[in-house]
Amino acid sequence: xxxxxxxxxxMGKRRIRLLKERKDVEIFGIxxxxxxxxxxxxxxxxxxxxxxxxxxxxxxxxxxxxxxSPLSHAxxxxxxxxNNLHVFTEIxxxxxxxxxxxxxxxxxxxxxxxxxxFLYEEDTKAIINKVRPCNEKLNYxxxxxxxxxxxxx
Numbered sequence: 001x002x003x004x005x006x007x008x009x010x011m012g013k014r015r016i017r018l019l020k021e022r023k024d025v026e027i028f029g030i031x032x033x034x035x036x037x038x039x040x041x042x043x044x045x046x047x048x049x050x051x052x053x054x055x056x057x058x059x060x061x062x063x064x065x066x067x068x069s070p071l072s073h074a075x076x077x078x079x080x081x082x083n084n085l086h087v088f089t090e091i092x093x094x095x096x097x098x099x100x101x102x103x104x105x106x107x108x109x110x111x112x113x114x115x116x117x118f119l120y121e122e123d124t125k126a127i128i129n130k131v132r133p134c135n136e137k138l139n140y141x142x143x144x145x146x147x148x149x150x151x152x153x
Contacts (some may be wrong), residue, residue: 001062004085004142006052006076007068008036011090015065016044030055052076056083063111066090077101077112086111 005012009029019025029040029048034077037048049055056079066076067107073089074096080087081104091114092098105112131138 001063002028002059003063003065003145004028004030004052004055004059004061005046005065005067006030007066008033008048009067012065012067013040013044015067016040016046019065020044028059028061052079053083056080061085063087074101078104081105081110081112083107084108084110086113088113088115090115100121103150116127128146 001024003025005015005019005027008016008029012031016027017030019027027046029037029046029051029066030052031037031040031048032050037050040046040077041130042049047060055061064076066073066080066087066089068076068090070090070092073092077087077089078097078101078142081101087105087110089112100111102109127140131140
């Protein structure tokens with residue numbers, strides 16, 4: 001399977017390192033910053049492009065990982081879905097094109113998956129199951145802290 005990773009910053013590099021563990025995946029990187037393209041090509045051995053549409057046209061990937069800053073997600077996701085790619089995206093913090101992209105994914109029979117790993121944690125599932133029967137408004141505060149160097153190796 002051919003996969004494109006859009007955005008070669010810390011999260012894009014992390015996704016590439018994880019994807020490289022699979023022998024059945026061919027990875028291509030995309031970034032507009034030539035320094036990042038050069039670094040990923042040299043350090044991770046991944047062929048890279050600086051134009052998304054060019055990469056899609058030349059490589060014919062199956063799916064895309066959107067690892068850019070949140071403000072750029074909507075248009076990148078939309079372009080990927082228009083090209084019938086399945087999309088995994090880092091969690092979005094803005095609502096641009098949400099409804100349109102969800103509809104486009106459905107219409108094109110594509111998977112659109114937001115990275116929301118806390119939704120799959122057992123404690124979160126338990127909370128969801130407990131509050132689902134309630135007929136009143138509820139509030140849940142989720143607070144987490146992490147060591148920044150772990151995210152930017």
